[in-house]
Every structure is written in C-alpha cells, then in structure tokens.
Amino acid sequence: xxxxxxxxxxxxxxxxxxxxxxxxxxxxxxxxxxxxxxxxxxxxxxxxxxxxxxxxxxxxxxxxxxxxxxxxxxxxxxxxxxxxxxxxxxxxxxxxxxxxxxxxxxxxxxxxxxxx
Numbered sequence: 001x002x003x004x005x006x007x008x009x010x011x012x013x014x015x016x017x018x019x020x021x022x023x024x025x026x027x028x029x030x031x032x033x034x035x036x037x038x039x040x041x042x043x044x045x046x047x048x049x050x051x052x053x054x055x056x057x058x059x060x061x062x063x064x065x066x067x068x069x070x071x072x073x074x075x076x077x078x079x080x081x082x083x084x085x086x087x088x089x090x091x092x093x094x095x096x097x098x099x100x101x102x103x104x105x106x107x108x109x110x111x112x113x114x115x116x
Contacts, residue, residue: 002026002105006095009110016114017083022095022107024076030100034071034078038091038112048093049080062088085114 008020020036035050049069050058057069068081078095092109099105 002028004095004097004105004107006093006107006110009093009112011113011115012085013116014086014114016085018085018112020080020082020093020110022078024097028099031073031076032098032100034095034097036069036080036093036095038093040091051078087114090114
C-alpha cells in the first residue's frame, strides 16, 4: 500500500532550475535511505543522489555542485533541487525509498526536459 508520487518536472532552458518533490504515503515500517535516479532514452537508469535517514548525502559526479537532495521525515518527502541544468540532464526522474526491512519502493517518474 506504499505509494510514492513525484512532481515538479517539466521543460526548462539550459542554465535554469527545477525543484522535484516526492511524497510517500501508506504504512511504512521505517524510512531509511531515500534518493533519486534518472533514465534517459536509450540509456540505463543511473543514481543521481541519495540521502540517509541521518542526512548524509551522496551525488553522482555529473551533478555534484549543481543538485541538492533533502528530506522532510515528518512529511515523508524527499526533494531534489536542480540548478544550472544541462541538456544531458534530460531524463525521467524517479524517487525511491528503502524501509527499515530493506524493501524498496519507487515512484512513477517525472519528465525533465532541458532544451532551448
């Protein structure tokens, strides 16, 4: 019964910014690491950013210094602030979480298109 819903995607010009949000609902034993992955057409899904329950973050080399992941434990939400966007950031972005029993849950994805 756990559901994750992403929002905030859309078209943006190079150099612009977007803020993605992901809200989890349903009964969850506990929420551990949360994160974002993305998949561009014809490419494998790749990890973008993760954040542990304690707030430690990790980023893909391609987005370091441009993206910031954060979470709100009370609201069961995770966010991805994306700045200085590049055309190569174009992809479907998926949020996910791992619960206290090491079960993973995924959202349906939100499209981000960076073009001029």
